[in-house]
Structure formats: structure tokens, C-alpha cells
Amino acid sequence: MRLALFAFPAVLMASLPAHADDEAPPKAYTDLLACRSIEDTAARLACFDRSSSEFEKARLAKEVVLLDRSDVRKTRRSLFGFSLPDLPFFDGDDSAEEDELKEIKTTLESVRELGLGKWQFTIPDGGTWQTTEALTTFLREGLSITIKKGVAGGYMMKVGNGPLRRVKRVD
Known part of the structure; x- marks a missing residue:
């Protein structure tokens, strides 16, 4: 899965020009x-x-390669948390899509304690995340979370109505 996740953007980027509008x-x-x-x-x-x-x-x-809007949304969501170059097939002015790029609301699919209050977790959309600071909250499968883009390129997670905590995408 890790290889496929990294190979997908690489294959698409290799087949796309830098500025798709400039090419026939x-x-x-x-x-x-x-x-x-x-x-x-x-x-x-x-x-x-x-x-x-x-x-x-x-x-x-x-x-x-043919992608419909649903495919693009699903791909954007599964790649949330990775730094990717601007890809022409992700352009759009749909405000719902733009909100999706800034945050995702999901649940914890699997959870593993790393020690010292840090956690690693996966979400149903794919992707493994880790907390980068100690949490006082005990994480468990099924909890509702929101992951938002931070100010300086990082990501913040909110568990339920709790405070925002720093997280990073690791896979």
C-alpha cells in the first residue's frame, strides 16, 4: 500500500506536463x-x-487516464497530509472541495500507543498518522476526529471537542 500511495502521484506527474493548459x-x-x-x-x-x-x-x-469528480475527491482525501505539487486534475472552484483540502472529519480505524503519551493511528480513508506531542487523552478505535491544516504547513488533530494537538502523516 505504501508503494502504491507514493507511486500514484509519481506516475500521474510523469505523464502530465508542468502546465496542462499549455499542452494540447x-x-x-x-x-x-x-x-x-x-x-x-x-x-x-x-x-x-x-x-x-x-x-x-x-x-x-x-x-x-480518466478521472471523474468523485475519483478526484477520493484521491484528494486519501492524499491529505502529504505535500504534493499542484496537479492540474485537482484544480477546481468547488468550495466543498476546497474545504476538504483544509480539513477532514473521520474516525480512528486503528490505534497504537507509542509511549510517552504519543500515538499512531490510521483512518478509514487510508493513511497513518502520529501525534508529535504527548496527549492526555486515551485514543481508541471509533473516536471521531478532525484533522486540519495548520498555519505553517503542519497538521492539527482534534479528538471530539478536545483541544487541537499536532500530528503528522507518516504513511
């Missing part, structure tokens, strides 16, 4: 769209059949 869309996509301009019905249908087949081959070969 993939050829498989533009070829498919070009079919719309053909006036002859039989030729247009043949073009769509050929181009859609090539588009599907490109998708299966992972030359083209």
Missing part, C-alpha cells in the same frame, strides 16, 4: 473529437468507431 490534449482524444466535423454520416460513424477504439486502447495502456 492527448491525440486519442483530439482524433475522437475531430470525427464530429465529418459531414458524411457513414464516414463520421466509421471515424467514431475507429477513434473510440483507439481511445479505449490508450486508456487500457494507461496513456490516457
Whole structure:
């Protein structure tokens, strides 16, 4: 799982230009769209059949990646806590998505005491976190937590209505 989590952004970043708006869309996509301009019905249908087949081959070969809004939200949530470069497919003006980037509300899936009041825990969305300061609260599975982005790039966790405590993503 750790390898997959780190490999996913690396594969996507390697296949994306630095500024996606500066680059033309993939050829498989533009070829498919070009079919719309053909006036002859039989030729247009043949073009769509050929181009859609090539588009599907490109998708299966992972030359083209399709993500719907739900996939993007799920990926953003699972990567919360990692420092990532700006990726063009994460752009958007949906305010609910922006709030999701600033905090997540979830529960503790598994908990392990590290000693000296520090804890390691996992959340259902994926990811392992650790407290970076001693807690006086005893953590257990199923507790509701909120993890927020801190001011200087760190993260803060709130257990129930308790105070904010520093945490870091470790996996």
C-alpha cells in the first residue's frame, strides 16, 4: 500500500506536463473529437468507431487516464497530509472541495500507543498518522476526529471537542 500511495502521484506527474493548459490534449482524444466535423454520416460513424477504439486502447495502456469528480475527491482525501505539487486534475472552484483540502472529519480505524503519551493511528480513508506531542487523552478505535491544516504547513488533530494537538502523516 505504501508503494502504491507514493507511486500514484509519481506516475500521474510523469505523464502530465508542468502546465496542462499549455499542452494540447492527448491525440486519442483530439482524433475522437475531430470525427464530429465529418459531414458524411457513414464516414463520421466509421471515424467514431475507429477513434473510440483507439481511445479505449490508450486508456487500457494507461496513456490516457480518466478521472471523474468523485475519483478526484477520493484521491484528494486519501492524499491529505502529504505535500504534493499542484496537479492540474485537482484544480477546481468547488468550495466543498476546497474545504476538504483544509480539513477532514473521520474516525480512528486503528490505534497504537507509542509511549510517552504519543500515538499512531490510521483512518478509514487510508493513511497513518502520529501525534508529535504527548496527549492526555486515551485514543481508541471509533473516536471521531478532525484533522486540519495548520498555519505553517503542519497538521492539527482534534479528538471530539478536545483541544487541537499536532500530528503528522507518516504513511
